[in-house]
Amino acid sequence: MSDYILEMKNISKSFTGVKALSDVNFKVERGEIHCLIGENGAGKSTLMKVLSGVYPHGTYEGDIVFEGKVQQFNEINDSVKAGIGIIYQELALFPDLTVYENIFAGNEIRKGPFVDWNETIVQSSKLLQKVKLKVDPETLIKDLGVGKQQLVEIAKSLSKDVKLLILDEPTAALNENDSDNLLELLKELKSQGITCIMISHKLKEVISIADKATILRDGKTIVTLDAHKGELSESVIIKNMVGREIEDVFPKRIEKKIGETVLQLKDWSAYDPELARQVVKHANLEVKKGEIIGIAGLMGSGRTELALSIFGNPKNYRLQGELEVFGKQRTLKHTSDAIKAGIAYVTEDRKGNGLFLIKDIKSNVTAAHLKGISARGVLNLNEEVKVGTDYKNSLRIKANSLEQAVGKLSGGNQQKVSLGKWLFTGPKILILDEPTRGIDVGAKFEIYTIMNQLIKEGLSIIMISSELNEIIGMSDRVYVMAEGAIKGELTIEETTQEAIMELATQ
Structure with a gap:
């Protein structure tokens, strides 16, 4: 009989009338590495935000069963106390603080009313050994590469006695060596009884590490594939992700x-x-x-x-x-x-440098070439709409409207907006x-x-x-x-x- 550490049953979630998740069922066995896969906008991150309490109980339909108990997480701290840790693609570390300060930030070791810094350093050293990171705990975060910062994030989760670790695109910004090291660490954590959910677009990575993989499409559960039954292959994953075969x-x-x-x-x-x-x-x-x-x-x-x-x-x-x-x-x-x-340059950092995330599609598309929609120094808003519509259609940007904030789009559609912005410069x-x-x-x-x-x-x-x-x-x-x-x-x-x-x- 399967021992499920997590069952998410019939989870549905809507935003202003648009259904992001529709009766999603997602089960994770204790001690496995379970990958969550799907196109951008499929609902992966939304599902994990429901699980971690970012979207609190009452804002979605369905049940979260963790460790055999129905949970009602009203905030992230509730899921953390239950033993769930989540590491986002954009790391939540304080660059000007030390490694040990970051590991125990918000979870300080105290002696009476005071923080016990000596014990904090000792325990940080033990956690760094556990994640196989050889750095001085007193090193500032900003002096570490992205791969090492990722390991500090994992050490931070382990400091809270995590039972289920969720990683959102953990290798997206890592080089090949750092990616391999991280995947090996996840296998090591699995051997120590820690269950992992990993969101990844890198199919070879998924195939190399997953015990099982669940695929979402358009906010629905499509299939769960079992690696031990030989069900995980690139062609099968792609067919289920996109609903068609990409030869x-x-x-x-x-x-x-x-x-x-x-x-x-x-x-x-x-x-x-x-x-x-x-x-x-x-x-x-x-x-x-x-x-x-x-x-x-x-x-x-x-x-x-x-x-x-x-x-x-x-x-x-x-x-x-x-x-x-x-x-x-x-x-x-x-x-x-x-x-x-x-010459035009589409940056690798579309969220940080490429786009105005709080602004809409048409404003972003025209941002690098305002002269193209201006007459005598005055913006022609009708022309802005026309240009935005042209690029939305020609680049097949999926959005509710031109007025949709770019930060609400999937990664692929954000990239198309970024591309449109620079193509408009001619x-x-x-x-x-x-x-x-x-x-x-x-x-x-x-x-x-x-x-x-x-x-x-x-x-x-x-x-x-x-x-x-x-x-x-x-x-x-x-x-x-x-x-x-x-x-x-x-x-x-x-x-x-x-x-x-x-x-x-x-």
Whole structure:
């Protein structure tokens, strides 16, 4: 007989008349790693917010049964006291506090009325050992990389005697090594009796670690697949996620008319005065009309720094070398200079830097090119609606209306808004930094299809990606970076995961 630590029965949840969850049933056995999968907007995060008390009892229909008892969580602290810990994609740590202060924040060890800092450090050290993180507990959080910060978050949950640990896209911002370490840790925690629910878009990751996987689609439970019965495969997951079979994860390659050189870097270097080091070193790179150039490399290799140094240098790097755009040597001192030169940059951090989350779709789409909807310095609101509608339709942005706040959209639709914002500036060269990070396989396919359409229309694309399959599946040529330098250029025929990693680890 199955021993379920968690049963969510007939959970329904609506927002202003729109049903986000409809009679969802979700069961998790004690001591297993259970993945929760679905396209953006499928209801995964909403379901976990119901479970953790973010959406309190009474705001949804159905029952939460945890440890055999029906629960009524009215706030997050209620679920924490019951033994449920949740770690969101955006880490909830205090950067200017130490590791030990973060681990026991809100859960301080006291001796009488005072915090016992000595015992706090001792217990923090034990928890750091448990999560296999070798750092001094007195280290400031801001001095740790994202992978180590993730482990501190897990240690923080373990300090509260967590029985069920929920992780929302835990490897989205991690490099391959940190991702592997985290997945190994989850297996270790499983051996210690801790149950894990993991939300992930990375199907290979799911297949490698899950005991079971439950798939949601359009706010409904579609199926639970059991790895021990051989039910977990990429094709089966994709079919159930999107409601159709995607024979290829990438669109078929289109015939391209590769034209003249549109952008060239010669002996290009960028020095970051804040970090007191070169972040781009003597780069030579060429982009031609109608092609997709892939830029691969491990996290910290200098890919984003290279992109920013081209796109008007917003970080104020000290630049050396030559930048040619459409055959003319250019000095682009501001992002507005880059836009005028025909260059656009879609950031990897759409929530932090790419979009105004509290503003609506049309305001975001037109934000980078207000002159395009203005006459004599006055905004034409009718034109804003027209432009917003055009991009909503052409990019197939799923939303209730143009007035919907972008922060309420799924990750894939937010990415489309971000793309629309920069396409409205009329670029000839489009830099896409991690264009499909944190979005599901169906939305990825749509982004790739848009990229191919843009190439057909004569644009050139520079695509930075940590996903090697994406680099191989979409690029015409690939540059590989490591430690700020371009270590090699590969034709698509030469490009394999092994060839990229060989250059990326030089």
